[in-house]
Amino acid sequence: MRLALVHRHCQRWGIETPEDLVSGTKDEAVAAVLALLDLLAGEGPANRFDAVVEEARRQGVTGADLRTVERIKRLALSIQARLERRQQRSAALATLVDTASDLASPHTVEDTLKIITRRARLLLGVDVSWVTLPAADDDDGALRLHSLDGHVTMLNTQLRLPEGAGLAAAVLAHRAPLWTSDYLTDDSFRHAAELDQWIDAEGLHAVLAVPLSRGTAFAGSLHVADRSVRHFSADEIALANMLAEIGGVALSRAVYLDETLAEMSALRDRLSRAEADLADARGLIEAQGALLALVLDGCAPQLLVEECHIRLRAPVLLCGPHGTTIAVSGDLSGRGEEFTPAEKATGVLLDPAPVLLQDGIWSVPVLAGGHHLGALYVQAGPALTVGTAALLRYAARVVAVLLSLQEGQAPVDGRVRDELLEDLLLSVSRPQDLLERRARRLGIGLDQPHVVVIARVEGGAQAHAVSRASACARRLNGLQTTHESDIVLLLPGTDPGAAARTVHDELSSLPGSPPTVSASGPVSDPGAVLHGYREASRCLDAMTALGAAGTSASAQQLGFLGLLLSDHGDxxxxxxxxxxxxxxxxxxxxxxxxxxxxxxxxxxxxxxxxxxxxxxxxxxxxxxxxxxxxxxxxxxxxxxxxxxxxxxxxxxxxxxxxxxxxxxxxxxxx
Missing domain, CATH: 1.10.10.2840 (PucR C-terminal helix-turn-helix domain)
Incomplete structure (x- = not known):
């Protein structure tokens, strides 16, 4: 192939072929030509060609023969240079094909950029390569260096170029390759202090930058640099351009792949959340059904609270409006009076949403028609899941239904209790044994100490107050009725002042003015109930006359005034x-x-x-x-x-x- 090229060039320039030289020249000239052809065929170095010419000159080849040998030398060197360029181009094309094949496989954006910079450095035989892309966290046109290859310092970490600085900005403006033989001494573009510091630290001089595009959009620029002053050839610029075009397509695919993977990950997360929400919803429906079934079966508050404990997997406490414990399951006994002031301080008594109080304890009010029946406390940790919060709200509503039903249930039993207390308040005496038997059928022992409590409610809350007082009496195993427009209760106990406070607290959460509550006692037989009522009634009238309406007191707490009001002055x-x-x-x-x-x-x-x-x-x-x-x-x-x-x-x-x-x-x- 090389000899054929020699023949073509000899014919083109009118030079005698080696055969002509053999027939018409000296043996030394022929030997020189053959030596040159051997070097050309063997891809010898350029200095060896010069050595052959010098050897022919020493052998006495002169004149036209020597000029012919020199011309053949030049021709051989030209052929060799072209062949080398073709080989380099072929090798470069093979490298580009390998790069394209490598980039055709799925890669992340970061891996794609690393492949581009590594292949650029090897393809062009330079010292350092990198990619410059717009900063993702800025909208002011700043650029940032990515995926450096061949660098030896760490000054490039998070290196950021201001808008309009460096070759990257010039490439962005012209959309064409740009290069400089000595970067730091070139004033044809705007410099950036941080980039110049890094270029100087790396010892770089020649820098070539080509645009890196994604379709029709400009994505950034590909840079290659040498640590020596040099010029970049047209072939090198063309190769860098071709690599940048291939890299741009791959980068576009990688971006789409990353976005697709991110979307798939988000979809998986949404699916997982949806499955978890569905499981929570199914669990919530099951728990709601179980709680509602208990209420319909007429369970006690304690059983309902225990079921809430099982469903919520946390200790549960049910308290009345003023912290009185109604039912508890778990390690929260006796803490209702501790939580109630905190609720009042935060103003959450009528807010149906769960509220974190302290130590991972959540509170949700038990409300019925705007009336505060109490609160449900759950020790569920510092944060509630959506399902737990929903179940807690539903549990509070179910408890409200149960308490409301208990306040209005068993009308016959309620009438019997009302009639018994009304008979105890009659001035006409009834057989004491008959009254005691009626009380025993209701589970009440009139031979045990009881206190008489009278509550006077102003405004339009009388009906609600009667219902609330009736529930309080049943909860404390006492009696309740309405007598002369006042609410009268007979409650077990020996402390009339404490009983008055309990009833006052129970009724104070109702709308309107707080009630006035008085109490007397204790009494331990049916006949003494009327005397206790009269004493409490006089105490109530005295409280009203003294301007103490809206409070609670007993005859004992009024001091000597209570002594005067008492039927049995002690x-x-x-x-x-x-x-x-x-x-x-x-x-x-x-x-x-x-x-x-x-x-x-x-x-x-x-x-x-x-x-x-x-x-x-x-x-x-x-x-x-x-x-x-x-x-x-x-x-x-x-x-x-x-x-x-x-x-x-x-x-x-x-x-x-x-x-x-x-x-x-x-x-x-x-």
Whole structure:
């Protein structure tokens, strides 16, 4: 093939062929020509061709023969250069085909960019290559370097080019390849300080940049660089362009592939969420059916709360409007009074959505027709799933239905209870054994201590208050009725003040003004219920007259006023509750605190005059008064307490005088 090329070139330029030289020239010229042809055939180096010509000159070849040998040398070198270019082009095309084949396989965007930069560096035989793309997190036209290959420093990490800087910006503006033989000394484009610093650190000089496009859109630019000053040939620029075009197509496919994978991942996530939501919905429907079945079967609140515990997989507590525990399942016993103030502080009592209170405990109110029946508490952790939140809201509604049904259920039983309490309040006496039998049929022991509570409700909430009071009475195993427009309850217990507070709290959540509640007792037989009612009624009237409407109190809590209102005035209890601690102290320690207290009030509250009357030092009186304050409270000198204390002192003195008067008579009779 090489000899055929030699023949064609000899004929083209009118040069004698080797055969002509053999017939008409010296043997030395022929030998030189054959040597040149051997070098051409063997792809010898260029300096060997020059050596053959020099050898022919030394052998005496001159004149036309020497010129012919030199011309054949030049012709051979030209043929060799063309063949080398063809081989390089063929190798480059093969590399491009391999690159295209490699890029045809599915790759991510990052892997595609790495393949492009690696093949660009190897294809053009340069030191460093990289791709510049628009910054994804900026909309101001900034560019960022990606997928560097061949670099030796780390200054390129997250290297960002401002808008209009570097060869990349020039390529973006011209949509054509651009190159420079020495980047840092070239002022034909705008430089960027960070990029120049990196170029200098890498020792780069010659840089070629070609556009990297995705279809009709410009995606970025492909860069190759050498660490020496050089010029890029047309073939190199063309190869870089072809690689950039192939890379642009592959990059477009990779972007679409990444987007497709992202969409598929999002679809898988949505499918997983949908399946989870479907499972939650099925579980929610099943749980709703189970809870509703319990309510329809007439279960107790405790059974319903236990089922909620199982379904929610968390401890559950059901409380009344003011923190009174109705039912509990799990480790939340006795914490209702702790949670209720927190609910009031956040204003969530009438918000049906679950609210996080503390320690992973969630609260949802139990509402019926805008009325607050209580709250459901669940220790479900710091966050609720959608299914758990929905089940918690539904559980609260089911509990509200159950409590509402209990308030309105068993009308016959309710009438029987109302009639029993009404009979107990009649002034016409009924057989006591008959009343006790009727009470026992209702599960109530009238021979046990009970307190009588009266609630007076103002405004239009009377019907709701009656329903709420009836539910409270049933829950506490008591009786309830309406008598002379007031709500009357007979509740088991010995503390009328506590019972009054309980009823007051139960009815205070209703719309309108808070109720006024009074209580008396305890009573332990059916005949005493009427007396307890009258005492509570007088206490209620006294509270209204004193401007204490909207509060709760018992006759005992009204002090000496309660003593006056009581059917059975208990002077001993009044004295003991007022100054009993001082009397006990004197008796145990043989002190004279009561005598000091008498002297203090007799002298108009003057410690000095009291000391003169007692014949002691004023400091002694002061110390005794301090001890009295420790025993009966620091507010004992306030007018209201002082009046009760003086009344108790006088009653105690009269009782002591009467007892001392009766003692001799008793001795004489003996």
């Amino acid at each position: 002077a001993d209890r009044f004295i003991q509750s007022t100054i009993g601690a001082v009397l006990d102290y004197d008796e145990q320690r043989l002190t004279e605190l009561i005598r000091t207290l008498d002297a203090y009030f007799d002298t108009g509250g003057s410690p000095t005059y009291a000391a003169e009357q007692l014949h002691v030092h004023p400091n002694t009186v002061a110390r005794r008064l301090e001890r009295i304050g420790e025993l009966i409270g620091p507010d004992w000198q306030k007018p209201e307490r002082a009046l009760e204390i003086q009344l108790a002192l006088r009653m105690s003195r009269i009782r002591r005088v009467l007892r001392e008067r009766d003692e001799p008579a008793g001795d004489q009779d003996a």
